[in-house]
Ligand SMILES: Nc1ncnc2c1ncn2[C@@H]1O[C@H](COP(=O)(O)OP(=O)(O)OP(=O)(O)O)[C@@H](O)[C@H]1O
């Protein structure tokens with residue numbers, strides 16, 4: 001009777017699921033040699049004690065900004081071993097959108113016992129500096145999705161960090177890489193910051209084309225799946241569909257879904273027909289459908305999309321919390337529970353999300369699990385964000 005359960009872990013195709021996670025850091029970046037050289041050249045003097053470097057990395061969703069900085073951080077650390085001690089701290093400003101939260105994350109990455117309260121930002125910055133000098137360390141700070149910090153708070157912290165060694169006897173405490181999807185990021189900064197960041201230190205990543213996306217899917221399939229179980233044709237189809245948005249996350253998502261489809265049918269080979277792209281379904285989604293939503297419906301949907309880029313489903317409770325965060329981010333007052341719920345149902349009626357009731361014994365009877373099978377969350381996210389950023 002429970003024969004269907006036999007397929008779980010049968011592993012006809014999959015031998016290791018972890019490379020299909022977005023957090024998996026590939027051993028080699030596909031098709032980004034030139035960009036890696038560019039960033040290496042910006043950091044060419046980093047070996048010298050007393051030196052700091054700055055870079056800005058811009059590019060659309062899924063262009064590999066985060067993974068590029070992670071790869072570079074790991075590589076440079078290893079490369080300079082024995083010559084200069086580099087500590088890499090990666091802060092995602094979407095998760096820590098105020099200056100004091102970012103500062104707290106930096107301090108914690110250097111000292112896990114750093115107290116949560118009681119110090120001014122100037123004091124924390126100086127204690128970070130002392131810590132680095134005392135251990136002869138150089139901090140490579142990556143501020144990812146930095147536009148969220150700058151829009152929500154200000155660029156004040158960045159300015160202070162860029163000046164961390166000013167008036168001190170030793171220099172070279174920290175290097176900074178700012179990362180953002182927002183091509184117009186620099187417009188938020190005053191000339192004093194722009195001049196410190198350096199005009200020639202801006203690296204712009206282009207969206208991926210189908211060949212690179214095919215290779216990105218292939219790289220993951222090679223480690224995740226049994227050898228030969230995902231055909232070249234299948235990978236090519238994944239690359240072609242993902243190229244419609246140029247987003248590497250979509251290539252990984254399509255591969256994952258195709259593998260599951262093949263395994264569900266008990267096959268040991270993933271076929272081109274298993275690739276059923278969300279982009280295809282996207283095409284059936286009228287863009288106007290999103291544009292015509294009310295402001296708060298869009299904000300609810302944005303919160304949901306952000307989670308569903310990384311997870312299969314989201315509970316209605318989490319969706320409400322994310323909605324509140326999104327409202328905060330865009331400086332809008334969040335509506336109460338009943339209105340939130342009404343918007344959720346409206347999105348469902350529009351066909352943008354699906355929901356199923358959670359087991360009633362889990363507590364509040366109204367908890368629902370939300371999924372999005374008709375559209376790609378990443379595409380919707382950037383569409384809604386763009387609109388809000390345009391103001
Ligand atoms: N060149 C590449 N080679 C291998 N994997 C890649 C490459 N580029 C991106 N990826 C993978 O694709 C996924 C998305 O990349 P990443 O998170 O770096 O994009 P991003 O530009 O930071 O997107 P966002 O703007 O949404 O933050 C990650 O899982 C990453 O490992």
Ligand SMILES: [Mg+2]
Pocket residue numbers: 065066067144
């Ligand atoms: Mg990123």
